[in-house]
Amino acid sequence: MLTEQAPVNSLGRHLKRTRGRRLRRVMLDLGLTCPNRDGVRGRGGCIYCDVSGSGTGAMKARIPLEEQWAEGLQRAQRGVKEGPSAIVYFQSYSSTYPSLLPLQQGLETAKQWADDAPIVAIGTRPDCFTPEAAALMASAKDTFEEVWLELGFETADDAVQKRIERFDTLENFHKACALAHEYGLSIVAHCIDGLPGEKPGGLLRQMNEIKKAGVHGVKFHQLMVLRKTKLAAQWIQGDIELQAAADYIQHVADALEVLPQEIVIHRLAAEASAGELLAPQEWPSYKQLHGAIENEMRRRGRVQGARA
Numbered sequence: 001m002l003t004e005q006a007p008v009n010s011l012g013r014h015l016k017r018t019r020g021r022r023l024r025r026v027m028l029d030l031g032l033t034c035p036n037r038d039g040v041r042g043r044g045g046c047i048y049c050d051v052s053g054s055g056t057g058a059m060k061a062r063i064p065l066e067e068q069w070a071e072g073l074q075r076a077q078r079g080v081k082e083g084p085s086a087i088v089y090f091q092s093y094s095s096t097y098p099s100l101l102p103l104q105q106g107l108e109t110a111k112q113w114a115d116d117a118p119i120v121a122i123g124t125r126p127d128c129f130t131p132e133a134a135a136l137m138a139s140a141k142d143t144f145e146e147v148w149l150e151l152g153f154e155t156a157d158d159a160v161q162k163r164i165e166r167f168d169t170l171e172n173f174h175k176a177c178a179l180a181h182e183y184g185l186s187i188v189a190h191c192i193d194g195l196p197g198e199k200p201g202g203l204l205r206q207m208n209e210i211k212k213a214g215v216h217g218v219k220f221h222q223l224m225v226l227r228k229t230k231l232a233a234q235w236i237q238g239d240i241e242l243q244a245a246a247d248y249i250q251h252v253a254d255a256l257e258v259l260p261q262e263i264v265i266h267r268l269a270a271e272a273s274a275g276e277l278l279a280p281q282e283w284p285s286y287k288q289l290h291g292a293i294e295n296e297m298r299r300r301g302r303v304q305g306a307r308a
């Protein structure tokens with residue numbers, strides 16, 4: 001699975017190996033909401049989520065899907081001579097909530113882009129992933145070669161879910177993964193290291209659950225304080241302690257050691273624009289962080305899955 005030089009089964013390496021090329025996600029916004037914003041689970045969202053629902057906010061800016069796609073595709077095609085270059089990514093908020101109609105229409109529109117984008121990825125919360133949503137996503141397999149369900153997992157501890165005002169559960173995560181397996185969907189789980197209230201070893205506990213759930217891909221994120229979030233107010237008041245980059249690097253390297261090699265690592269760290277990011281400011285750039293984690297694996301003489 002991994003070459004001697006590659007300590008991580010990164011998405012780039014995986015795509016190169018399986019398709020002979022890299023593909024870039026084109027982020028699309030369906031203009032939806034989230035049960036954690038509209039009052040069904042909570043109001044105002046998870047403490048770290050900004051007003052765009054961790055997405056582009058394009059639909060609120062009245063940018064139609066076709067325009068969002070055309071702009072994103074241009075970026076994805078940079079340096080690509082011919083053939084596919086993109087992944088259609090319905091990213092913002094919970095793409096399956098409150099109704100499946102926008103996603104259904106979005107997928108219908110996206111069909112025409114399948115030559116450029118053989119993969120479609122759809123983000124949602126475990127508690128918003130119903131059998132109807134699973135069936136809709138599975139139907140996209142008629143057009144796209146792969147359909148990925150991107151699930152916000154974030155913590156294996158339900159008490160932390162409450163502390164971060166997310167109000168989902170570990171049980172819902174496992175139920176959503178079981179449903180995805182039933183419908184033949186690939187699961188990409190989003191994990192966060194450094195959440196307030198998380199006890200030591202939080203990322204390793206997430207890895208244990210990910211292995212149990214048969215997840216296919218993982219995205220690692222560090223906790224970032226973005227402007228216009230509840231977390232920003234808590235951080236300014238001094239209620240939030242952010243971990244050091246050195247600790248994050250160690251935690252992700254520990255997590256990679258226990259993750260089986262066949263699990264694809266879609267991200268080693270999160271990114272935010274300078275305008276959005278309040279803290280931490282002193283961390284290395286995304287690229288440097290990525291390199292530092294791979295270097296730490298090399299320093300340890302370990303590859304992903306060494307202790308799986």
Ligand code: SF4
Pocket residue numbers: 034035036037044045046049050053054092093094125152166
């Ligand atoms: S579940 Fe996602 S979209 Fe909803 S508030 Fe939390 S981070 Fe934002």
